[in-house]
Amino acid sequence: MKVMKFGGASLKDKTNFCKTANIIMSEKMPKIPVLSAIYGVTDLLEACIKDSKNNETLIKSHIEEIKNRHYIMASQCIENLSILNSTLQNLDERIQKLERLLYGIAYTEEVTKKVYSLILSFGERLAVVTMAGVLSSLGAEAQYLESDKIGIITDSNFENASPVMPLVIENCAKNVLPLLDKGIIPVITGFFGCTPEGKTTLFGRNSSDYSAAVISSGIKASALEIWKDVDGFMSADPKIVPNSHLIDKLSYYEAAELSYFGAKILHPRTVNPLIKHSIPLYIKNFNSPEKIGTEVGAHEHQKETIIKSVTYNENISVLKIEGSGVGSKPGIISEIGSRLSHLGVNIYSIITSQTCINLLIDKKTSKISYDALKNMENGVIESVSLKDDEVVIAVVGIGIDRTPGLAAKLFQSVAQKNINIEMISLGASEVAIYFIVNQKDLKESVKAIHDDFFSKGE
Numbered sequence: 001m002k003v004m005k006f007g008g009a010s011l012k013d014k015t016n017f018c019k020t021a022n023i024i025m026s027e028k029m030p031k032i033p034v035l036s037a038i039y040g041v042t043d044l045l046e047a048c049i050k051d052s053k054n055n056e057t058l059i060k061s062h063i064e065e066i067k068n069r070h071y072i073m074a075s076q077c078i079e080n081l082s083i084l085n086s087t088l089q090n091l092d093e094r095i096q097k098l099e100r101l102l103y104g105i106a107y108t109e110e111v112t113k114k115v116y117s118l119i120l121s122f123g124e125r126l127a128v129v130t131m132a133g134v135l136s137s138l139g140a141e142a143q144y145l146e147s148d149k150i151g152i153i154t155d156s157n158f159e160n161a162s163p164v165m166p167l168v169i170e171n172c173a174k175n176v177l178p179l180l181d182k183g184i185i186p187v188i189t190g191f192f193g194c195t196p197e198g199k200t201t202l203f204g205r206n207s208s209d210y211s212a213a214v215i216s217s218g219i220k221a222s223a224l225e226i227w228k229d230v231d232g233f234m235s236a237d238p239k240i241v242p243n244s245h246l247i248d249k250l251s252y253y254e255a256a257e258l259s260y261f262g263a264k265i266l267h268p269r270t271v272n273p274l275i276k277h278s279i280p281l282y283i284k285n286f287n288s289p290e291k292i293g294t295e296v297g298a299h300e301h302q303k304e305t306i307i308k309s310v311t312y313n314e315n316i317s318v319l320k321i322e323g324s325g326v327g328s329k330p331g332i333i334s335e336i337g338s339r340l341s342h343l344g345v346n347i348y349s350i351i352t353s354q355t356c357i358n359l360l361i362d363k364k365t366s367k368i369s370y371d372a373l374k375n376m377e378n379g380v381i382e383s384v385s386l387k388d389d390e391v392v393i394a395v396v397g398i399g400i401d402r403t404p405g406l407a408a409k410l411f412q413s414v415a416q417k418n419i420n421i422e423m424i425s426l427g428a429s430e431v432a433i434y435f436i437v438n439q440k441d442l443k444e445s446v447k448a449i450h451d452d453f454f455s456k457g458e
């Protein structure tokens, strides 16, 4: 059995929604579709929460918009009238509950993490109700399942939850697998789970890839397909390198490194739950289902070029913490880490020397991180500074750590263009090298590396 995950873009309008339904229908194997919200709906729910707190009068129009989008989709895609009516009724039940929750916010002027997570989960709930209706009207037996009702159990980190796998496995065996045995297609909500007490928790924004991997691992699926509007992972961003090519195979770790640093194909945590049972993951293009896409799995396939992809992340800032004694002061990294984790700041990477600690963090969190560390300036820490015009370039490929001359070739490519490399992280990952250049040098660096490793060499 396989899990098939579809994101917001594959559910954007009638054409895409129907295309997605047809892809599900034409799969011969027992299958479990996992859906994200219809395109833009989660953002809309975020806006609802904000507006409900400040201006109660906006609730009606927001609810109308959400209702319309799903009503229109259902009416356009479901031909069978009685299935359409029951689908609209199921949508209504949920939309009413959503409306009450928004009025709750208006009256209390408060948004707790619990309420925020619950409200944001509605996009996926409405999407699975609609899709189950569409599949039924196409002649399948389909049943929508909401992740908190079937026990996709997580910890209680409401906005960035992690699964409790033994409980997920137990509950999937009870609530999902029996449906498959009866020939029913269970259509499951991505993006959220719940605490053991049944309170809705989110895996984080844009995490439905990850939640599909959690479910795949929960049922020990034979494969996870992630359907996108692109063919798969590319050797470089086609906007910068028009002659970049599709990568047919990646290992779990290569895919994870690529996802962390730039390639927005996959949520970076997706491969985690798959590794234990070696569940292969396929990136597929819902506009061209016949294409094979990229396969991500346990295989370690070393290419002649060693490097498989060069990618980049423009959304990082470098926070530099300087002091002649930082290399010999016990506990300094943990002090920095705990200050930032209190603020919910994620550190992508740390590059250190005896006199300097460089933190790579998300640009959005740079100001609060800087403020939190600035007042550590005392004795050991002499200065804290922030650089916001940097980009990280990552090259990824199995064999990077054991190929003599590879780093030299890489940096030579960049040096030939007279570009200054500001920092390097090499050896920390077996499959990736990162380095930092100024934003203005991004495109030329990526092009130079791609040219030297692929175009000229092949």
Ligand code: ASP
Binding pocket: 007, 008, 036, 037, 042, 043, 123, 191, 204, 205, 206, 207, 208, 209
């Ligand atoms: N709908 C959720 C979001 O927009 C999850 C996802 O799209 O992956 O964050």
Ligand code: MG
Binding pocket: 008, 036, 037, 040, 042, 206
């Ligand atoms: Mg989304």
